[in-house]
Amino acid sequence: MVTFPDGARIVLGNEGGRPIHRGTVAVRGPCAPSREEVMGPGLTEPQSRALDFVLAWFGHPFDSVTSEPQPGGEPRWGAWPLSGPLLITALVHWKQHEPEAFDARLGRLGLEATPAQPDEAASLRLLGSRNAEGHDALALIAEDPRLLAALARAGRERGAQRAQLETLVTHVLRPMLASCAQAETAVDAPGGLFASARALALLFHSELRFGRRGVTRLVTLARERPEPPVAGEHAGERLAEDLRATGRSREASEVWRILTSPELADPS
Structure with missing residues (x-):
């Protein structure tokens, strides 16, 4: 002590x-930034929901x-x-x-x-x-x-918590999303492969767990079957199966938690 x-x-x-x-x-708690503060670095609503979920369930x-x-x-x-x-x-x-x-x-x-x-x-x-x-x-x-x-x-x-979030968004997530763009179209643009909060959570989780190679793998799977608005989620299912088949059952179960959680359902 x-x-x-x-x-x-x-x-x-x-x-x-x-x-x-x-x-x-904890990320969700009385001593943590509010949802408004999480969105402070200029996140969209789906991005904010995805980041909140990934940090709460898989972060620290x-x-x-x-x-x-x-x-x-x-x-x-x-x-x-x-x-x-x-x-x-x-x-x-x-x-x-x-x-x-x-x-x-x-x-x-x-x-x-x-x-x-x-x-x-x-x-x-x-x-x-x-x-x-x-x-x-x-x-x-x-x-x-x-x-x-x-x-x-x-x-x-x-203030230090906000600095963590600002650094994460500016130096990790935005460059990652930019690297996934195709023909200058953002991967999370309306109607895009990863437009929903659930699909974005899959991307953020891949970056957290596997780094840029994992993100590239997920995006490649989505582009093989480009069926908006569910292409990203279908890619997540295939990624989960790949992870399970290669003995990474923990990471596979995390992907399935993202795919099935009601917290990431689109607002009705």
């Missing part, structure tokens, strides 16, 4: 000999912090676990919008987040006796229980 000067406490676990915080602030709490298992591994922070440059981008975004909150949670421990410049990327520095930058600074956070607890506590701040 890490206790801060103001009495706040963060209870850490241990995984592979490294400290972790599994999180206490906003204040979770885990780390990569290998020595020198970086921390993964938040609802859609951000690591590396994306984590740094989220921290920079938070500091730019709420500098006092950032300094109260992280700045006082020597962490400094600097926005991107024309000739260099956004950066994170750990100042003091262990002076480090970028990957090295992140690796130290993953190893140091007090720094990791501070990052977890930061995830309880509403």
Whole structure:
């Protein structure tokens, strides 16, 4: 357990000999952003519903912090676990919008987040006796229980949660959707292959679980049988069967949860 000067406490676990915080602030709950705030980064209603579902069922709490298992591994922070440059981008975004909150949670421990410049990327520095930058600074956070607890506590701040979402939408989901466009037509345009909240949830889940290769596979399956408005959902069924056949029953069951949940039904 890490206790801060103001009495706040963060209870850490241990995984592979490294400290972790599994999180206490659920995506759907009184300490999380509202639906309006989730839509703040410019999401459409179907996109917002899809993201809310995927984060709630397959993501992590906003204040979770885990780390990569290998020595020198970086921390993964938040609802859609951000690591590396994306984590740094989220921290920079938070500091730019709420500098006092950032300094109260992280700045006082020597962490400094600097926005991107024309000739260099956004950066994170750990100042003091262990002076480090970028990957090295992140690796130290993953190893140091007090720094990791501070990052977890930061995830309880509403501004930090919004920064996580803004970074996710701007640097992960929008580029992913753009990569799926065909003949300059958005894949989630009205009448498109992935126009519904359910179909978009399949895309977002593929990005979360499998990365861009998984998204490409799902879109390829949809284009083999382009039958709007259900092409994306039919592709999800085929993906689930492929996953089951290759021994990935957990991921297959997650896809079926998306395909069958009433939460993603089109509004009547």
